[in-house]
Amino acid sequence: xxxxxxxxxxxxxxxxxxxxxxxxxxxxxxxxxxxxxxxxxxxxxxxxxxxxxxxxxxxxxxxxxxxxxxxxxxxxxxxxxxxxxxxxxxxxxxxxxxxxxxxxxxxxxxxxxxxxxxxxxxxxxxxxxxxxxxxxxxxxxxxx
Amino acid sequence: xxxxxxxxxxxxxxxxxxxxxxxxxxxxxxxxxxxxxxxxxxxxxxxxxxxxxxxxxxxxxxxxxxxxxxxxxxxxxxxxxxxxxxxxxxxxxxxxxxxxxxxxxxxxxxxxxxxxxxxxxxxxxxxxxxxxxxxxxxxxxxxxxxxxxxxxxxxxxxxxxxxxxxxxxxxxxxxxxxxxxxxxxxxxxxxxx
Numbered sequence: 001x002x003x004x005x006x007x008x009x010x011x012x013x014x015x016x017x018x019x020x021x022x023x024x025x026x027x028x029x030x031x032x033x034x035x036x037x038x039x040x041x042x043x044x045x046x047x048x049x050x051x052x053x054x055x056x057x058x059x060x061x062x063x064x065x066x067x068x069x070x071x072x073x074x075x076x077x078x079x080x081x082x083x084x085x086x087x088x089x090x091x092x093x094x095x096x097x098x099x100x101x102x103x104x105x106x107x108x109x110x111x112x113x114x115x116x117x118x119x120x121x122x123x124x125x126x127x128x129x130x131x132x133x134x135x136x137x138x139x140x141x142x143x144x
Numbered sequence: 145x146x147x148x149x150x151x152x153x154x155x156x157x158x159x160x161x162x163x164x165x166x167x168x169x170x171x172x173x174x175x176x177x178x179x180x181x182x183x184x185x186x187x188x189x190x191x192x193x194x195x196x197x198x199x200x201x202x203x204x205x206x207x208x209x210x211x212x213x214x215x216x217x218x219x220x221x222x223x224x225x226x227x228x229x230x231x232x233x234x235x236x237x238x239x240x241x242x243x244x245x246x247x248x249x250x251x252x253x254x255x256x257x258x259x260x261x262x263x264x265x266x267x268x269x270x271x272x273x274x275x276x277x278x279x280x281x282x283x284x285x286x287x288x289x290x291x292x293x294x295x296x297x298x299x300x301x302x303x304x305x306x307x308x309x310x311x312x313x314x315x316x317x318x319x320x321x322x323x324x325x326x327x328x329x330x331x332x333x334x335x336x337x
Contacts, residue, residue: 012276012297016327019296020181023324025219026317029170035325036173043176044169050191051164054198061203 080125085118092121095128155208160201163214171215177328178219182226184331187233197221282326289323 024032036043083091116124155163167175179190179197197218200206206224208217276297283289288309295305306316 011299013272015299016279016293016296017181017184019301019320020324020327021178021219021223023320024174024177024181025216027174027321029168031321032170032173032177039329041173043180044172046191047172047176047179047194050194051198054195054202055161057195057199058202 080129081122083122083125085121088118088121088125089116092116092124095125153209153211155210155214157202157204160208160214163208164198164201164218167215174215175218175222179222180328180332182222184333186226186230188226188229193222193225193229196225200225278330279327282330283323286322289319292319293323 027035035041080088175194176190179193183190183193197206200221201208201218206217206221208214280290280293283293288311292305292309295308300308306313309316309319311319
C-alpha cells in the first residue's frame with residue numbers, strides 16, 4: 001500500500017518526462033541543431049561515442065560466443081587424446097571409409113594391412129585434425 | 145501473425161547497424177536529449193542508457209520492424225530500459241553483514257525491509273511536492289505554461305490539454321518547446337528541488 005503511494009508520487013514526473021520526450025521527437029531537425037548550437041550541447045558526439053562503444057562491445061561478445069564450445073561437449077579440436085581408444089579407432093575407420101583419397105596422402109599413414117596401435121590412431125587423427133579435414137564433432141561421449 | 149515470426153518484417157542486425165550509422169547529426173542529438181530526459185527521473189547516466197539501447201539493437205535482443213522509424217525504435221528501447229533500471233534500483237535490497245561474536249559462521253546477512261518507512265514515505269511526498277513546485281516556479285512569469293504543466297502532470301494530454309491552455313496548434317507546440325527548453329536548463333542532470 002505504502003509502496004503504491006510512493007510510486008504514485010513519481011507519476012506526475014513520469015508524465016512530464018513523457019511529454020518532454022514527445023516534444024523532442026516532434027521538434028524539427030533544424031530547431032534541434034539551433035538549440036545545440038545555442039547551448040554548446042555536444043550531445044550528438046556523446047551519442048555517437050555510445051554507439052561506437054556499443055558496436056565494439058557487441059563485436060567482442062560475438063567473438064567470445066563464437067569461441068565458446070557448442071553445447072554438449074568440446075569440439076574435436078580441443079584434445080583428440082581425450083577420446084577413448086575405441087572411439088578414436090571408430091572415428092578413424094569412419095574417416096578412412098568416407099575419404100580414402102585423403103587418408104592415403106597422410107605422410108605418417110601406416111602401410112595397408114598394418115595393425116594400428118592406439119598411438120598410431122591418435123597420431124593419424126591429430127594429423128587429420130591439423131589438416132582441418134576431420135569433421136567437427138564433440139568428444140563428450142568418447143571421453144576417456 | 146506476429147512480426148517476430150517473419151524475418152522479412154524485421155530489420156536484420158546489419159540493417160540496424162547501417163540505419164544507425166547513417167543517422168544525421170540532428171537525430172544523434174535527439175537520441176541524446178531523450179536519454180537525458182529519461183535519466184533525469186532515474187539516477188543513471190544518459191550515455192550508459194544510450195549504449196545499452198544500441199547494444200540491444202545491434203545484438204538483436206530488441207528487434208526493429210521495417211515499418212518503424214529507427215529513432216522511434218531506439219527511443220522505445222531506451223524507455224523500456226529506463227523503466228527496467230528504475231524498477232531494479234527499487235528492488236535492490238540494502239544489505240549489510242552483521243557479526244555478533246566476530247566469527248565467520250556467525251556472520252548474518254541482514255537484508256533491509258524494502259517497503260518504505262513512515263519517515264521515508266513522508267520524505268518522498270515532500271520531495272515530490274518540492275520538485276513540482278520548483279518546476280512550476282520556473283514559469284512564474286507564464287500562467288499558460290503553468291496551466292499546461294499542471295495539466296501534463298495531472299495526466300491530461302493531446303487535444304484536451306491544448307483546449308485547457310486555449311492556444312492554437314502552433315502556439316501550443318511553441319509553448320511545449322519553451323517548457324522543455326527551460327526545464328533542460330534548470331535541471332541538466334536530474335530532478336532535484
